[in-house]
Amino acid sequence: xxxxxxxxxxxxPKSLRLVSTAISFAGFGAGGLVIAVLMTLSxxxxxxxxxxxxxxxxxxxxxxxxxxxxxxxxxxMRLQLRGENKLNQPGQLVIANHPSLIDVVCLISRIPxxxxxxxxxxxxxxxxxxxxxxxxxxxNKDPETMINEAVDWxxxxxTMVIFPEGTRTRPGEPLRFQRGTANIALxxxxxxxxxxxxxxxxxxxxxxxxxxxxxxxxTMDLQVQDDIALAPFKDDGASPLAVRRLTRFLEQYFNExxxxxxxxxxxxxxxxxxxxxxx
Amino acid sequence: MQNYDDIFPxxxxxxxxxxxxxxxxxxxxxxxxxxxxIDSIDAVDLVVKIKEVTGRKVKPEDFKxxxxxxxxxxxVQKLLED
Numbered sequence: 001x002x003x004x005x006x007x008x009x010x011x012x013p014k015s016l017r018l019v020s021t022a023i024s025f026a027g028f029g030a031g032g033l034v035i036a037v038l039m040t041l042s043x044x045x046x047x048x049x050x051x052x053x054x055x056x057x058x059x060x061x062x063x064x065x066x067x068x069x070x071x072x073x074x075x076x077m078r079l080q081l082r083g084e085n086k087l088n089q090p091g092q093l094v095i096a097n098h099p100s101l102i103d104v105v106c107l108i109s110r111i112p113x114x115x116x117x118x119x120x121x122x123x124x125x126x127x128x129x130x131x132x133x134x135x136x137x138x139x140n141k142d143p144e145t146m147i148n149e150a151v152d153w154x155x156x157x158x159t160m161v162i163f164p165e166g167t168r169t170r171p172g173e174p175l176r177f178q179r180g181t182a183n184i185a186l187x188x189x190x191x192x193x194x195x196x197x198x199x200x201x202x203x204x205x206x207x208x209x210x211x212x213x214x215x216x217x218x219t220m221d222l223q224v225q226d227d228i229a230l231a232p233f234k235d236d237g238a239s240p241l242a243v244r245r246l247t248r249f250l251e252q253y254f255n256e257x258x259x260x261x262x263x264x265x266x267x268x269x270x271x272x273x274x275x276x277x278x279x
Numbered sequence: 280m281q282n283y284d285d286i287f288p289x290x291x292x293x294x295x296x297x298x299x300x301x302x303x304x305x306x307x308x309x310x311x312x313x314x315x316x317i318d319s320i321d322a323v324d325l326v327v328k329i330k331e332v333t334g335r336k337v338k339p340e341d342f343k344x345x346x347x348x349x350x351x352x353x354x355v356q357k358l359l360e361d
Binding site for chain 2: 144240241
């Protein structure tokens, strides 16, 4: 360790960070069980379906907030969120690129009542069934039902988080968006708020096992961008052509924003931090 | 009355208009999803369109097993025969 890294934000040596990372993963698993118990309790409490879903979403949010706090305290990562005041608007559809495993943890840790679309397998898994149904999360099993449920949720004033890629980004390749997001946005005619996520150094991608940790503590840099106006894309609602146009636009938008980010990393406030990369 | 060769261009024109496709891409054996990138939501819109154009009632099961352009043409042909 160099002395400079002790004066500023101390970075742990790699071996210790591997232990911290393992603890983080174990904590996430244990947290899942605690959430399942809390949600079962929450389901027993009185309240409408909507109220219960909100309560369950708040439990997930709190757990994710704790998890981020744990990872930051253990020196595994740092979360940097810019434009946070643009989040948590009623009827807002938050869309983000998906570089790492913990993108959703970062986002939901800052959004107390968020709905998401989750893999339908989680509805069949006895460990995850409770939480995902309790929180009213939407299954991706049948695309038509998925879109209708998401639109209803947004039109009722709820917030949603969607990763339009549908899965984590393949490192080094341009983003490819599925059309579900554009379908939902155009049908709901909602506030569409992009969040660009950058994870430096890259870690927890699709291509890496969890124990292949980066050379230094990683930073999750989330930037909430200005809303995207839907008017230019609408024709008669969400025609297949309108959906294709919006999908193409969003794809290009994110690819450009992310590449721009990578070209000017020095303009970032956390830029100085990178120089103290303990290794 | 309506034969395959009459219906094929009708289906082709609908697909070209709706999904930004080239007419040459619309071949009988072309697969909707794999070759033409028409997903299940698009398929719902397509069925609505076919309902409009043919003026026939369409039951969801009529198009349930449709995979290729050929299947679509045959399904439309059946609709018009009923």
